[in-house]
Amino acid sequence: MDELENDAYTESEIILENSKYLIVMANGPISAKYFGGDRFAGSNWGSVYRNGDLYFIIDKENRENSASLFIPNYGSMSIMDNDQNYLEFESLIEMFPSLESKLMTIINPFGTSTYRALKAIAMGIEPKDDYVLGQLDPMIYKLFFDKNKPEKSKITLTFRYDSEYFELFDLGDQGKYYLSAIFDPYGNGYDFVDWDDDYNWKEGYVLYDFNDENKQKVNDILKYIAPNLTMDGEIETNAKIAVAMDEFFPKISQDIYNEYNSETNNGKNAAQREEIKDELCDIFRPYGLMKLSCFYKYITTVRILIKLFERYGINMTLEEVLKELGHSIEVQDFYEYAYEVEAYEHFDGESFNRSVGYSLDKIIDELEDSDNFLNMAEFKEIVREINKKYVYTKRYAFPKDKTRWFEITTIDPKTNLLNIKTGCVSGGCNIKYTDKTLEDFYTLIYHPELFKDE
Numbered sequence: 002m003d004e005l006e007n008d009a010y011t012e013s014e015i016i017l018e019n020s021k022y023l024i025v026m027a028n029g030p031i032s033a034k035y036f037g038g039d040r041f042a043g044s045n046w047g048s049v050y051r052n053g054d055l056y057f058i059i060d061k062e063n064r065e066n067s068a069s070l071f072i073p074n075y076g077s078m079s080i081m082d083n084d085q086n087y088l089e090f091e092s093l094i095e096m097f098p099s100l101e102s103k104l105m106t107i108i109n110p111f112g113t114s115t116y117r118a119l120k121a122i123a124m125g126i127e128p129k130d131d132y133v134l135g136q137l138d139p140m141i142y143k144l145f146f147d148k149n150k151p152e153k154s155k156i157t158l159t160f161r162y163d164s165e166y167f168e169l170f171d172l173g174d175q176g177k178y179y180l181s182a183i184f185d186p187y188g189n190g191y192d193f194v195d196w197d198d199d200y201n202w203k204e205g206y207v208l209y210d211f212n213d214e215n216k217q218k219v220n221d222i223l224k225y226i227a228p229n230l231t232m233d234g235e236i237e238t239n240a241k242i243a244v245a246m247d248e249f250f251p252k253i254s255q256d257i258y259n260e261y262n263s264e265t266n267n268g269k270n271a272a273q274r275e276e277i278k279d280e281l282c283d284i285f286r287p288y289g290l291m292k293l294s295c296f297y298k299y300i301t302t303v304r305i306l307i308k309l310f311e312r313y314g315i316n317m318t319l320e321e322v323l324k325e326l327g328h329s330i331e332v333q334d335f336y337e338y339a340y341e342v343e344a345y346e347h348f349d350g351e352s353f354n355r356s357v358g359y360s361l362d363k364i365i366d367e368l369e370d371s372d373n374f375l376n377m378a379e380f381k382e383i384v385r386e387i388n389k390k391y392v393y394t395k396r397y398a399f400p401k402d403k404t405r406w407f408e409i410t411t412i413d414p415k416t417n418l419l420n421i422k423t424g425c426v427s428g429g430c431n432i433k434y435t436d437k438t439l440e441d442f443y444t445l446i447y448h449p450e451l452f453k454d455e
Contacts, residue, residue, distance in 0.1 A: 205239025268344030
């Protein structure tokens with residue numbers, strides 16, 4: 002050993018040496034130059050490399066297959082091959098696979114990549130706290146380190162929002178929006194219903210969800226506005242009742258079917274949430290990720306995560322790895338079949354009937370308020386007479402003149418007058434609106450010539 006070589010070894014610390022490799026830490030400019038060349042000596046040593054730990058990994062059989070590793074006191078680690086090309090740590094491992102465990106003791110594995118941190122834990126290296134892992138990968142929530150079997154250490158993973166979890170699967174943009182809307186804790190869910198659609202009300206279907214108390218209230222109301230009707234469970238009768246309610250109390254009727262639509266929408270959202278949870282909450286269980294809290298917290302082992310990284314990509318983040326896994330799993334297209342979602346099992350009939358009861362009570366109070374009726378007894382008699390023969394807003398031909406038609410739009414309880422609309426079948430005359438007593442109404446349709454000057 003010559004003097005230069007002797008000085009270089011004296012000024013350095015041998016980390017590992019065998020017949021094939023040498024890992025040495027240079028502690029001065031002589032050793033830096035001897036093991037690494039001129040680029041590590043002189044001013045570079047004084048301005049850069051003295052401010053940290055400088056290592057050389059040397060292939061004794063092929064010095065060209067060597068590398069340097071510099072860990073500064075402040076800042077990020079840098080690695081270069083013999084041609085001064087910068088490398089990632091994983092590339093260094095590929096160059097020296099048999100030195101992996103030793104190199105892991107040199108670097109801070111918790112400042113490189115998630116995969117490398119997991120490998121360090123599996124080797125028995127424990128991070129100083131969970132914050133370190135969380136900084137490295139925000140999906141890591143907590144480590145339960147097992148000193149006896151470190152590769153079986155448990156790790157809990159978290160998702161900040163449900164939408165982050167849904168991003169793991171191939172759902173398409175519409176599918177992701179659909180699921181996010183359904184699980185939005187601050188919204189009303191996905192709009193399954195057309196809020197302007199009153200079909201179920203006008204056809205009488207809504208009345209089937211009235212409880213016995215509210216059915217009795219409807220019958221009490223019908224005594225005033227349609228005494229020929231009573232709730233008998235027939236759909237045709239229900240439709241007529243809905244028409245009568247619309248004629249006399251349009252705003253309150255709208256409140257009732259709006260409430261029905263709201264409870265239907267809530268029920269469909271609840272049904273779809275249940276179905277989605279059944280399929281997606283624990284979908285990763287066959288792959289070793291166990292659900293602690295649906296879409297939020299999961300637990301697995303270090304060994305399982307390492308296998309997943311090695312399967313999909315060691316330079317990925319946990320989110321990227323799980324997205325690769327999630328996209329490999331076939332999941333149902335929930336959005337495509339949204340129209341098939343039923344609400345009946347989750348329809349809150351109790352809440353609906355509370356609201357309906359309140360609305361019907363308002364109608365009854367209004368009916369019983371004499372200020373709203375010119376003459377209650379006369380009004381009821383007019384309603385009874387009209388309901389025996391006619392349907393509101395339906396066109397009828399004049400009995401003696403089939404070229405003309407009339408409609409009864411409503412009966413005004415404050416005047417006891419029928420609101421009548423008339424016109425010609427051919428459209429050859431103007432549509433007219435008029436208010437008539439019951440007697441004048443019959444005179445109008447049987448002897449229209451008496452009103453020709455109106």
